[in-house]
Amino acid sequence: MDNIRPTTENYFSNIHMMKIFFRWKWHLLSIAVVAALLAALFSGSFFIKPKFKSYALVYPSNIAPYSDESESEQMLQWLQSQDIRDSIIRKFNLAEHYRIDSSYKYFQSTMQFLYNKNVKISKTQYESIEIVVMDTDPVIARDMVLAIIDFCNLKIRKIHRDKYSEVVSSMEKTMQEKKAQLDSVEKALSELRQNYELIDYEAQAREITRGYLRTVDGSNSTNINMKDVLRMKENFESKAGQMAILTQRRNDILRIYSEFELVYDRAVYDADKVFTFTNVVTPPVVADKKSSPVRWLIVLYSVAAALFFSIVVISVIENKRINQEMKDLINS
Numbered sequence: 001m002d003n004i005r006p007t008t009e010n011y012f013s014n015i016h017m018m019k020i021f022f023r024w025k026w027h028l029l030s031i032a033v034v035a036a037l038l039a040a041l042f043s044g045s046f047f048i049k050p051k052f053k054s055y056a057l058v059y060p061s062n063i064a065p066y067s068d069e070s071e072s073e074q075m076l077q078w079l080q081s082q083d084i085r086d087s088i089i090r091k092f093n094l095a096e097h098y099r100i101d102s103s104y105k106y107f108q109s110t111m112q113f114l115y116n117k118n119v120k121i122s123k124t125q126y127e128s129i130e131i132v133v134m135d136t137d138p139v140i141a142r143d144m145v146l147a148i149i150d151f152c153n154l155k156i157r158k159i160h161r162d163k164y165s166e167v168v169s170s171m172e173k174t175m176q177e178k179k180a181q182l183d184s185v186e187k188a189l190s191e192l193r194q195n196y197e198l199i200d201y202e203a204q205a206r207e208i209t210r211g212y213l214r215t216v217d218g219s220n221s222t223n224i225n226m227k228d229v230l231r232m233k234e235n236f237e238s239k240a241g242q243m244a245i246l247t248q249r250r251n252d253i254l255r256i257y258s259e260f261e262l263v264y265d266r267a268v269y270d271a272d273k274v275f276t277f278t279n280v281v282t283p284p285v286v287a288d289k290k291s292s293p294v295r296w297l298i299v300l301y302s303v304a305a306a307l308f309f310s311i312v313v314i315s316v317i318e319n320k321r322i323n324q325e326m327k328d329l330i331n332s
Helices: 004-023 025-042 071-080 083-092 107-118 139-194 201-212 226-272 295-331
Strands: 052-060 120-124 128-133 278-282
Touching: 004 025, 004 295, 025 120, 025 201, 025 295, 052 071, 071 120, 071 128, 071 139, 083 139, 107 120, 107 278, 128 139, 139 226, 139 295, 201 278
Parallel strands: none
Antiparallel strands: 052 128, 052 278, 120 128
């Protein structure tokens, strides 16, 4: 019996509610119609300007990621950067377009709010970047997407050029230092050549030894100028060690200079190159149909909200009426 009672009470309660709905059906219908008409009216273009959507899907290209982030995450940070946002605001004069007075106390925060409201940049599940712009002008929406991509390319290119320009500047300084060291070594070697007739360490060592020991082949072995041999031997003994050190030093400098020159040439190439850093998979187009507001959704939500609050009010009225009837019945 206890299990049957709640079911019976719910049954009669539902019947009671249905009776209330039937009693107020014309009122509810009138409220729904009025709400639908008002929602349709106030969601029109006279009150709410329609917005058009333009979007693009891009993949990063020619980008080296920092730390553990992916190329897409790195590009997402660039696309959402403050300077790109400011460049878009200036290029399209969005302050005037959004009708915001530049002297307004909260101008910056308001512009940032409106920009973030109309421009959405996010990473997709396929590691591409989606750039979505909503605007009352479909052409401006398309152009803003293109401008965001262009400014991103310019920003990354500037960052790369600044980085490689630093390398170029550093390499130029290092190469100048190595060139000065090489000139100093060459000057010292030149003095040895001019003053001591030392030209080639290994070749001269061999020839001086052959002349001194008279091991020269052929008829020239009897015509050796021992005076010159002894003079060259003396020069060689006093300056050969210095010449060997200077020669090795020159070779080391030339090797290092050659390595630096390769790095320098590569940095100059990277600093001067004009690359794009975005592969546009889906380019933006001028929308021919508005994306917002969706009038039927506004009408549907408005009717549902109006009926909900109407039912609440009707329930209050009915409860008061029932309570009053109960009081009158008890008093009688």
